Amino acid sequence: MITDIVIVVAAALLAGVYVSWRAGRIDRLHARVEMARAALDVTLLRRSSVALELATSGLLDPATSLLLAGAVHGTRQGGSGGMGPPGQDSGRPRDLAESDLTRALRAAFSQPGFRSSLSGKEGADELLAEVEAAAHQVFLARKFYNDMVAATREARNRPLARLLRLSGKAKAPEFFEMDDSLVAENTGASLGL
């Protein structure tokens, strides 16, 4: 009789510990999504500001400059769109605006002879390298963020987590999809045109 009670209590304790561990894990995953989101946000902002620096550097012709400046402006105006609200919810969703900037950069960089036309100009090589580095960081940060989102969503969707509502009031994190490749694959097709 007493052993039965001990077994039941022990089982209940174990189950409680297990459930709370699962809840804690989901909570930690959400926190890590937040960190990944902040990192992605920083890389996007850095890419925008380097692109703006290139646009206003006087190295490019005014049409290319204007194209880049317009695209940067679009990212600053962008609303949420997949990744929560860093900007106001006005203008184009952020994922589309950031993809637009990628395409504008790609259009500028993929002109035949683009680099050779700039090389030798004061600061040009450094600035181009910075733009490319910033774009690559966006690619990495977005990958990490989406990995984290996938893991979190998976943990939230397990039957026990759903049954006991282990994720509480936290909203399911959203993937952030955008075009982030500076390499022109096949101009028309990669632009989705």
Added chain:
Amino acid sequence: MKIGITCPYSWDVPGGVQQHIRDLAEALIDEGHEVSVISPADDDTPLPPYVTGAGRAVPVPYNGSVARLSFGFLSVSRVRRWIREGGFDVLHVHEPEIPSLSLLACWVASGPIVATFHTAIPRSRVLLVTYPVVRTGMEKINGRIAVSEAARTTLVEHIGGDAVVIPNGVATRRYRKADPLPGWPGPGGAIGFLGRLDEPRKGLAVLLKAFEILGPQRPGLRLLVAGRAADAEEVLHRVPAGLRDRVVLLGQVSEEDKVRVLHSVDVFCSPNTGGESFGIVTAEAMAAGVPIVASDIEAFRQVLRGGEAGELFAAGDAADLARAAGRLLDDDSRRAELSAAALAAVADYDWSVVARAVFSVYETVVLGSTQVAVTAAGGEFS
């Protein structure tokens, strides 16, 4: 007079600005002037003799939509060569605030420059923010033309300075007569639409919503839709299944077929929700004498004389459009009245009238000025 005109958008893609430039150039040539146009164009596009191709345009996102533009140092050197060889008395750039050939031409040229602004952008800060980038080029412009009050307001608010308003022209005689497409308009009546299907500001969505209301009430009524779309299937799927066979999508049509489309419908609809500065398509429909129902945006209000030459409905309001179109479809005498009023109103916009007004701007800016030349400072890419 030797006139050089720059077109910012690809010549092989139909569009309001390209058509404006073509009609203006041809009207000026008719008056005996020497005209050369430089425009982005694919290498294998057949071009009229007065057009110089500036190479393939690149599709890029700009200001919320995708445009085919020419930019970069190769375009710069082509524009320089064209100006140097042209020996123009006046340079006429179109949409110099767009990152393309016109902006580059302003940058590399000196001498008398006239600019035409086509776009009306409400509350957009993109021009304001990017203006410092283009200021040097813009400050060389001697005379500015806006194609509508709305475009002029955009210019005044975002860039400063002023412009004379010279509305777009319509080659009215080209639209006057055409055979309807076989089987149109049909006994149940037909409503027509022309324009990009996937450009939200063109307002096709509003018209489709209105057709959801009108369609069930009028079993024979059909919708004739002509224009480019990335995904025509998707457009059709927005229509309820029962009405789908009464919506006919023609895709992109040739100039001749466009006129036939206008003559194939009982009522032409311009449901634009904004971003339109003049509404060239609406004016063409007027020249064809089709009764028009249009949204009450500023540009349409003006060209339709505040509703005298066409029925207006509240922009974006599908129910109001359905009401207005339904009333027109039922009233033969009102349609005949609007058709006559539209033909009369559109005569003011004929290209011969417009080209003379543009030419008087040229005459003003060349006074006491030298020929157009290439500046030493602008665009040293070689």
